[in-house]
Each structure stands twice: as structure tokens, then as C-alpha cells.
Amino acid sequence: xxxxxxxQETEPAGLTVADGADGAADIDPAADDTPVVxxxxxxxxxxxxxxxxxxxxxxxxESMAKQASKIIGGPLGRHAVVGxxxxxxxxxxxxxIAMFTLMCSxxxxxxxxxxxxxxxxxxxxxxxxxxxxVAFCYSxxxxxxxxxxxxxxxxxxxxTSTGQVNGQQQYMEYPVLTGLFQWANATLARGWVNxxxxxxxxxxxxxxxxxxxxxxxxxxxxxxxxxxATTRTARRRPWDVVLxxxxxxxxxxxxxxxxALATAATAAALLAWxxxxxxxxxxxxxxxxxxxxxxxxxxxxxLLLCWRAGKLRQGWQAAGAAVAAWAALNxxxxxxYPHGWWEFFQLNTLRGPDSDSIYSALSYFxxxxxxxxxxxxxxxxxxxxxxxxxxxxxxxxxIAWIALSAPRRPRLAQLCFLLIAAFLLINKVWxxxxxxxxxxxxxxxxxxxxxxxxxxxxxxxxWFPRMAFFLEQTLLAQHLDDRGLPQGWFLGAVIxxxxxxIGLGVLVIREIYRPAADxxxxxxxxxxxxxxxxxxxxxxxxGAARQIEPAEQPEPAPV
Numbered sequence: 382x383x384x385x386x387x388x389q390e391t392e393p394a395g396l397t398v399a400d401g402a403d404g405a406a407d408i409d410p411a412a413d414d415t416p417v418v419x420x421x422x423x424x425x426x427x428x429x430x431x432x433x434x435x436x437x438x439x440x441x442x443e444s445m446a447k448q449a450s451k452i453i454g455g456p457l458g459r460h461a462v463v464g465x466x467x468x469x470x471x472x473x474x475x476x477x478i479a480m481f482t483l484m485c486s487x488x489x490x491x492x493x494x495x496x497x498x499x500x501x502x503x504x505x506x507x508x509x510x511x512x513x514x515v516a517f518c519y520s521x522x523x524x525x526x527x528x529x530x531x532x533x534x535x536x537x538x539x540x541t542s543t544g545q546v547n548g549q550q551q552y553m554e555y556p557v558l559t560g561l562f563q564w565a566n567a568t569l570a571r572g573w574v575n576x577x578x579x580x581x582x583x584x585x586x587x588x589x590x591x592x593x594x595x596x597x598x599x600x601x602x603x604x605x606x607x608x609x610a611t612t613r614t615a616r617r618r619p620w621d622v623v624l625x626x627x628x629x630x631x632x633x634x635x636x637x638x639x640x641a642l643a644t645a646a647t648a649a650a651l652l653a654w655x656x657x658x659x660x661x662x663x664x665x666x667x668x669x670x671x672x673x674x675x676x677x678x679x680x681x682x683x684l685l686l687c688w689r690a691g692k693l694r695q696g697w698q699a700a701g702a703a704v705a706a707w708a709a710l711n712x713x714x715x716x717x718y719p720h721g722w723w724e725f726f727q728l729n730t731l732r733g734p735d736s737d738s739i740y741s742a743l744s745y746f747x748x749x750x751x752x753x754x755x756x757x758x759x760x761x762x763x764x765x766x767x768x769x770x771x772x773x774x775x776x777x778x779x780i781a782w783i784a785l786s787a788p789r790r791p792r793l794a795q796l797c798f799l800l801i802a803a804f805l806l807i808n809k810v811w812x813x814x815x816x817x818x819x820x821x822x823x824x825x826x827x828x829x830x831x832x833x834x835x836x837x838x839x840x841x842x843x844w845f846p847r848m849a850f851f852l853e854q855t856l857l858a859q860h861l862d863d864r865g866l867p868q869g870w871f872l873g874a875v876i877x878x879x880x881x882x883i884g885l886g887v888l889v890i891r892e893i894y895r896p897a898a899d900x901x902x903x904x905x906x907x908x909x910x911x912x913x914x915x916x917x918x919x920x921x922x923x924g925a926a927r928q929i930e931p932a933e934q935p936e937p938a939p940v
Contacts, residue, residue, distance in 0.1 A: 437904045439620045445830045471619040472612050479608040479626035483601040486635040493518035494590040504587055514852035517845060521638045522596050526589045529553055531567035538564050539714050539721030547758045552721035554728050557714050558671040559639050566596045597636045603645040604635055610648035611821040614655050616909040621828040628820050629841035638814040643673035648821050650676065654912045663699035667706025675801060675818055681777060682796030685784035691920030692913045730761045735810040739879060742872040769809055776803035786924035789896045792908040794825035795889050802886050806879060813847060816840045825910055827889050828900055836881040843878050846871040
């Protein structure tokens, strides 16, 4: 970050700052020096080419950043040298912050990979006294090492069964790239332990601990890629991405499961689309959908906005590339190991409402028995599956109406956030790490620091009553005294989290229909994530949407 050469308490000319109730700043678009849509310099997709007056300075526009800057001398001065430091660019500073946050995340999980020596002199993983819940360090990575048979040489995902449940063979329960990721890391862990035992020079430990550390290394790299891609996409607002780099959700959930891989693919896909590379964007979406299925949902808002802007050719290029990439990665497994490959889809069909879904909360607080109260083992909750499918289709229809009827074409990040948030709220499963999906999308869609940080803190805090509730369930199953937390406390936290996400969604919709309140557009951009859509005139709208003439639009950003 540039150092202020003249400490100023007043705001620079051209920017009028007024802190609203949420702490976000209102920038006066009529001020003389404020870049407007269509400004030749403001359209640049490369932060390095932006002049100082084209960059959004958070210590001028965000009260939270202004207060935090006091420990380093206060807000950026009027005569500060911006964009000239030989090393400390915003991107590098954000990557450093991300690495520090990831180190904190590893330390949060570290108690769950401690080991002890049993009475026979054998090293064991120290999960005694339910350490995974008491220390709040639980991670799926650790138990999956044995439950997915990754600890056994010669096993291969989707080919090798992981055991039987209710008389049925079980297989790797994740999409193909996530399964291969686990298998590759397990292979590396076994190799590391073998070399360490032979040479005595390498640090080592239990294979499961080495496996976790290797997995955490690559997951951390994936989150660094997420930060990098989101920063490059944000254009003139790179410092907003500090909420991605230092998110409390990253501290708690980065290493809970493998979702950072999917956020990296999704963020890179949005960056590729913003740089007008539809085929590459589609390939990355297909790769992401082979890690976690949610990146495929982003094709819907992309195609809707392309329809409105008359850019369907580019939209279909991205969609076709996504389908081709997903098929290329999945067909070899689907044809060679059909039962193992289908496990992921079958499991999602058979699962009932998870403990942290809105359906479980409604059932607990109202006494409702649920949609499928008396289903047999291995029977899908047919009614619940139908309800969630219909509700999601209705949400998609609503988002389609918003995309085509808004007075100004919504930004791509706004619709992506709305769609993924709707899916999580409607879905019968909201695993804690799923919240990571929303973090980069939220920062691009609604860069209001206080609101986003409030939601992230609330969402991260849900982890603690969750672990306490799981502790209670475990103790009850062991017929021990109840020392955990009643389910009501946990589900109450879930409802608060859901209300926070709904509130963000409502605010995004408000800014779509009142674009004058959109901080991204007030700063001088049309749609930094839009690529071909950025500055394009409308070709098709619904309802009362105004058909904007090409003369009113800026020239497309240079490639």
C-alpha cells in the first residue's frame, strides 16, 4: 500500500464521502474528478494501467478502513504516491494477507492432527475425549482418509468400494476431481512417510497427519488463486478483496473440506470471462463442476445476461466449453466405473435434510415431522427432493425475471451471488464449508465492508454451536452424560446466518433496481466481471426495463 506523503483529514477533490448506516460510502458521480462510465482510462481491465484518481481508495470511501488505517498513519493523503511502489502492489499485499489467514486456519485445525503413544507403544491420532469437537478443530479431511480407504495402498476412487451400508456397496462420495485430489494426496502422504522412515531426514508423523498437511497445502494454494483471480476481476476496487483474503470464514472453514478447489476454479472462470475469453471461462466452469457441482449454476446468469445484451454466441461458447470439459473429465469414469461414479449423485438423492438446513430448523422449532417422516433406509426423501427442486426452479425463474426486467442490466457478479445464495438457502444440505462459495461472489456483488464482515462473522460463529451440538449427539450415542449444547442453540444460529444471507440478497436486488446505489457503478464501472457484457447495449428486455440505446453506452473495454 502506498504511504501517505501528506496526512490529510479532508477528502480529496472529486470524491464526496458520506458514511451511511452500513458504513459504506456514497461517491458523488457529479464531482469533477470522479471517473464516469465511458471514461477511456476507467475501462481498463488491468489495474496497473489505472491512474491514481481512477482507483477506489477504501480509506476515503469506507469508514471501517478509515478507522483501521489509524494504526499506520491514517487515510491515504491527497499527495500520496499511488501505484509507484516497486514491490508492494495491492495484489501482493492481499496475497500476503491471505497466506497469514491460511496459517491461522491451519493452526485452528492443528489440534486434530496431534498424536499420542498407546500402551503398546503405537502412535495413535489423539481424538480422545472427543477432541475434534471440544477443540473445535474437526475437519472432514481426517476421517475421510480411512473411511474412503485412502490409507490402503492399491485402492482407487470409484473403482474400489469403501464398504457396505445397509447391504449396499459404497464408493467415493465426491465428484471425480475431488476424489482424484484425495487419492493423489494420500499417495503423496504414503510416499513421504516411507521416504522419511528410510532416510530419517524428513519430518514425519502418522500418515493421516501427513495427508492432512499435504491436503492443506494445496487447499491453501487454491484459496490464494481465489484471492488472485478475484483481485484481478475487481479492477479499480482491489482492496475490497481484503474481505476474501482475511475472511473469518477462511479461518474456520478453509481446511474443513475441499471447497477451496471449487472457489479457485469459479474465481478463475469469472476472471477469464471478464477478459473476454469465453471458451477458457467455460472450461474452468466445467473443471469446477467436476470438483463441486455449484460452478455449473453460474451458466444460468451468464446466459441470461448474454441474452439481454445480444451476446448469446459468446454465452453459448462458454456453455459448450463447460459441458465439453465436464464430459471429458467425467465420461472415462462413468463408462469404466459406473457404480462408483454415480455414487455422488445417488448420495445426494438419498440424503435427508441435514442438521443445519432450514428444513431441520423448521422441524425443530415447530414440531413438524418433515416432508418424508417414515421413509425406509436407502429410500430417497421423494417429497423433500421434489420440493427443493421446485423451489430452486422458482428461484431461477425469479432471477431470470430480475436479469431481464431491471432498468439497467445487472452485473454478472450480482446475479451469480443471488443464484448461489438461493441454492444454499433452498437446498437440503448446507455444510459449513459451503459458505466459502459465497465469499468472492459477495465481495464482487456488494462491496460494503461492514455488512459483509458482519455476515462473515455470524456465519463463522455458527461453527461453534455446531461442534457443541455434535458433541452432545456423540455423548448421547455413547450413553454418557449430556455435556454438549442443545440442538435449539445450534439451529437458532443457523436461522440467524440464513437471515443475514437473505438480507444481503435483498440489498443486491435493491441495488439492481436502483443502480444509483450500486457502489461499483458509482465508482465509474459498468460491469467489471461482464467481459463482453461490459458497456454493451440492451437487445432484449422484459417488463418496464428501459431499452438503452447504444449511444448511451461506453465503448467496450479494450482487450
